[in-house]
Amino acid sequence: MFTGIIETLGEVTALKKENENLHIGIRSDISQELKIDQSVAHNGVCLTVVDIRDDVYTVTAIQETLDKSSLGDLEVGDFVNLERAMVLGARLDGHMVQGHVDQTATCVGLEEKQGSWFFTFEYDPSQNNITIEKGSITVDGVSLTVVDSRKNRFSVAIIPYTYDHTRFHSYKMGSRVNLEFDVIGKYVARLLEAKN
Structure with a gap:
């Protein structure tokens, strides 16, 4: 984990x-x-x-x-x-991440706003992965909070520290990234799928 x-x-x-x-x-x-x-x-x-x-x-x-x-x-x-990997008993500063990528996404938008950056990613919705507003998402291993959640895209806000100390400073339009959706959201999606 x-x-x-x-x-x-x-x-x-x-x-x-x-x-x-x-x-x-x-x-x-x-x-x-x-x-x-x-x-x-x-x-x-x-x-x-x-x-x-x-x-x-x-x-x-x-x-x-x-x-x-x-x-x-x-x-x-x-x-x-x-x-x-996390050490049992250590602080959980991000969210629970398994290290199992669900799918990739493409950067379709990036904008600098008063010292922070907003990145928008688009993914194939046919795999039934979901995001929710203010929910967790992992982009290339970085724990982030979703903003502007839609059916096949979402945005994240990146502070200067994260921008400078991760791959975010190298992303451009068309960059492909790994996504791991929140594990609770994956269980909810699977339950809903089973009911239909």
């Missing part, structure tokens, strides 16, 4: 395809604190550390993960949002 509070950014140093798997090398300032078999969220995707060499560690994404997330879009030199 994660909280959606990003610890640091990591730089992609290597991408190696092996059959349907993608091995991703990441340089970060937390690499030497990690251990083999540890779970780390990468742009909201929970992946297992399989190798550590100095300040670079490696994780492996299987084909299903590549199909459901934007990790297959990564290039060497890109940065990813990183969060280690």
Whole structure:
């Protein structure tokens, strides 16, 4: 489990395809604190550390993960949002995040407003994922509050700290991001679907 509070950014140093798997090398300032078999969220995707060499560690994404997330879009030199799994008994500053991406979305709007930024994302509604006004959403692993919720799009307001310390400062129109919808909302949607 994660909280959606990003610890640091990591730089992609290597991408190696092996059959349907993608091995991703990441340089970060937390690499030497990690251990083999540890779970780390990468742009909201929970992946297992399989190798550590100095300040670079490696994780492996299987084909299903590549199909459901934007990790297959990564290039060497890109940065990813990183969060280690939460510690039981620690403060929950964001919301309960599983590290299981539901689908991707595309940035269709961005606007700076008096020191903050508003980003609008559009997603495929056919998967029956929902957002609600003032509900929680995870965008590339960042726990955020939904504003302007609609059937297939929503907006989020980003403060300067989040803008500077996550991938949000690199987003532009057309950027693809990973979404993890609020787990309670997913259960409600499934219950409603079962009743119909």
